[in-house]
Amino acid sequence: MIELGLSLDVILESFFLLLLPILAVAILFSENMAAIAIMSCVFSMVMAVIYLLLAAPDVAMTESAIGAAISTAILIKSMQLTQSRILSDKFFCLANIISFFALLFFGAMMIYGFADLPDYGQGSAPVNSYISKDYIKNTPSEIGIASSVAAILASYRGFDTLGETLVIMVAGLVVYFVMNIERPVQVDLLDEKAEAVYENKIWMTDYIRTMLLPVSLILAFYIQVHGEISPGGGFQAGSVLSSIFIFYFVVADIKSINFHKMIKTLLKLSFVGFLIYLLMAIYTAVIGGYFLEYYAITGTLLGHKIGIFIIEIGVGITVFSVMLMIFLLFEYKLQSKPITRST
């Protein structure tokens, strides 16, 4: 039984791994921008399945929400914004052939170098031996939660995560300033063709509102709250939640939404998320522990649980608000842009 399970694992893994270069080659030779967006979406989905097969459910969850949903949405929106549909690249010019052979050399060197790595899947490899082993061994006794990933993310390497939350917040801020939305919107009248699409959208919105949205919201909150004892946490829940809302806004009646106010609110919300994290860290230092030492909150393992729970909420709020804000900025820019119609 175990033999069979293992071989099935290997077969599935190899199948999905072989899909990746095929998709990459398809993207390389594709000249249709919409096809590129869809293929990069499929690429991320396949990647998420591979992460799941490699026993990394947290990464799989994030990849499927972010790679497949959010980045595809942003990609399509920026394609609409720049009005690029068909490419006209020449593949067989001299520069490309030179770069192909240079990269072929690079790839050969990489494979030659990889030959010196420890065998794939070996439990005794250096990656699995020293600090990782310690983390796994000490998580139940030192942190008191089951998910080793959440323990490292929020406690052992909490300072890294603080920095990463700051990076995400700053990236949101940069997009906000680059997009420069301080201009009046030009709302133009819908023509007949757009009206038909609009009708369709309303029907889909109703379906999403009644069927998908509540279920997905519960899923996102489950991932957030349950992150300590199962795969999940702030990063995953934030990206799942924002991908649901992006899906909603893609099909929703967008004209009736006050974008300006919403974007401003989300910007403030991303600061709030980061501040929750930072204040938690300062609080632990003030009450007598080290910076980010949750143990000091109650003096027992319960303190760790409370601390991790609170900072995961902070991370979740920041990730959610930044992702949704970025999408809405692109959407707003698209709406306010004077549309050049072919008809």
Place this chain on the structure above:
Amino acid sequence: MNYVIVAILLVLGLLILLTTKNLIKKIVGLGIFQTAILLFYISLGRVHGGVPPIVEAKHLEDQLYSSPLPQVLMLTAIVVGIATFAVAMSLVSKINQEFGTINEDEIHEQLK
């Protein structure tokens, strides 16, 4: 197998980046390059017969776990990756606003 795929994806990502003149497609190529690196790290942490690192104290001795550390690092790398991807896309749309095109050659023509 995994490492060979990683090397092929690194090459293909860079090749997309180099052969196209379209700025958006360049960023897609960069995304593939990044994903290859993520796959490399996750593959390093894989243990045959290992389960996801959800640890219970009573199974600590008799159960293999895949390494949680690369997973944590890659988890945050994905989220930071999409944030920088969005910054790049907003810069591309700014370039489009200034030059009216996102083709590299045409931008060079206008700069002359």
